[in-house]
Amino acid sequence: ITVLPQFGVDTGRFHPSENDDTVVSSHPQIGNPFRIGYVGRLTADKGLETLFRAFAELGKSEAELVLLSSSAKLPEYFRDLAEELNITRQIKLIAGVAHTNFPGYIRSLDLQVLPSLTTTSWKEQFGRVMIEGMASGVPVIGSSSGAIPEVLDTAGLTFKEGDADDLCDKMIKLYSDPVLRRKLGEAGQARVSKKYSLSVIAQKTREIYQYL
Numbered sequence: 001i002t003v004l005p006q007f008g009v010d011t012g013r014f015h016p017s018e019n020d021d022t023v024v025s026s027h028p029q030i031g032n033p034f035r036i037g038y039v040g041r042l043t044a045d046k047g048l049e050t051l052f053r054a055f056a057e058l059g060k061s062e063a064e065l066v067l068l069s070s071s072a073k074l075p076e077y078f079r080d081l082a083e084e085l086n087i088t089r090q091i092k093l094i095a096g097v098a099h100t101n102f103p104g105y106i107r108s109l110d111l112q113v114l115p116s117l118t119t120t121s122w123k124e125q126f127g128r129v130m131i132e133g134m135a136s137g138v139p140v141i142g143s144s145s146g147a148i149p150e151v152l153d154t155a156g157l158t159f160k161e162g163d164a165d166d167l168c169d170k171m172i173k174l175y176s177d178p179v180l181r182r183k184l185g186e187a188g189q190a191r192v193s194k195k196y197s198l199s200v201i202a203q204k205t206r207e208i209y210q211y212l
Contacts, residue, residue, distance in 0.1 A: 002208055005126060008201035009135045009192055013103045016137030016189065034175065037066045037109035037138075039129040045122055047115030047143055048078055053164035054115075056085035058171050067093045068105055106136045110181065111174050116145040117161055124148050130156070131196045134188030139181045141170045151196075155187040 036055065040046050055065045065087065067074075072095040074082070082088045097105055106112070112133040116124040124146035133140050134155060142148035143161035152158060157174070159166040174181050194200065 002204075004204055004208075005128075005196060005201060008196045008198040009131050011135050011193065011197045011199075014106065014132050014135035015103075016185070017107055034060065034063045035066050035109045035111070036063060036171065037068065037106070037112045037133075038115070039068045039106070039112070039133075040114070042067065042069050042071045042075055042078065044077075045117050045119050047117045047145075047161065049081060050117070050143075050162055050164050050167060051113055051115045052078065052081050052085060052087065054167035054171060055090070056087050057164060057168040058175065060175065061090075063090060063175070065091045066105075066109065067091065068097060068102075069093065069095055071095055103132075103136065106133055106138060109133070109138050111171065112138045112140045113167070113171070114140065114142045114148060115159075115161070115167060116143050116148065118145045127151055131192050134185075135192040135197070137185040137189050139174055139184035140188060141167065141174070143167075153191065155191040156184060 038046075038048070038051060042048060051065070055063070072093075074091075074093060079088075082091055094105070112130070114124070114127050114130050116127070118124075124143070127142060127146075127148050130140050130142055130148070130151055140152060140156040142152050142156055142158055144158055145161045149158045157170045159170050174184070
């Protein structure tokens with residue numbers, strides 16, 4: 001049995017760039033120097049509460065929590081939680097990013113987090129947004145849910161799912177260590193090139209058909 005992702009990452013679009021901020025700097029919602037990003041649905045099973053609590057515990061007023069989603073509005077529970085944690089002004093929700101601009105938004109992040117939670121009926125199957133961040137040279141922190149640790153391997157940091165303290169510790173580690181951020185960014189990019197690029201997935205798929 002051979003297990004492959006459904007499709008890989010277009011490394012021609014998702015890649016590091018010296019001009020990462022040019023696409024995003026004109027957006028009125030983004031401007032602070034350190035950006036912690038989340039990409040995905042604004043639902044409980046994606047671990048947003050854990051992320052909000054960890055971000056609040058981080059306690060860095062100059063940091064932004066950038067949420068890239070198809071939803072234009074935070075659900076009421078998360079709006080109330082942000083108010084309770086006093087992080088509302090630091091949250092930047094950006095919805096409806098055009099497909100052509102999306103890689104630029106990813107590259108603008110200093111750190112990307114996928115805090116998914118395992119439920120009775122679901123766990124993270126792969127975490128495609130992680131490999132898009134990795135391909136872009138962005139250091140990634142993922143929870144221990146499902147396939148996340150397998151996809152990240154040693155090219156990112158993993159925290160115990162649902163544990164805001166553990167996530168905060170990992171965030172502080174990367175926030176305070178630009179060298180480690182760079183090393184993980186490079187490691188992530190190398191891992192994608194080796195295992196998850198479109199060309200790699202295409203070649204492995206071809207090999208499977210040839211074997212059959």
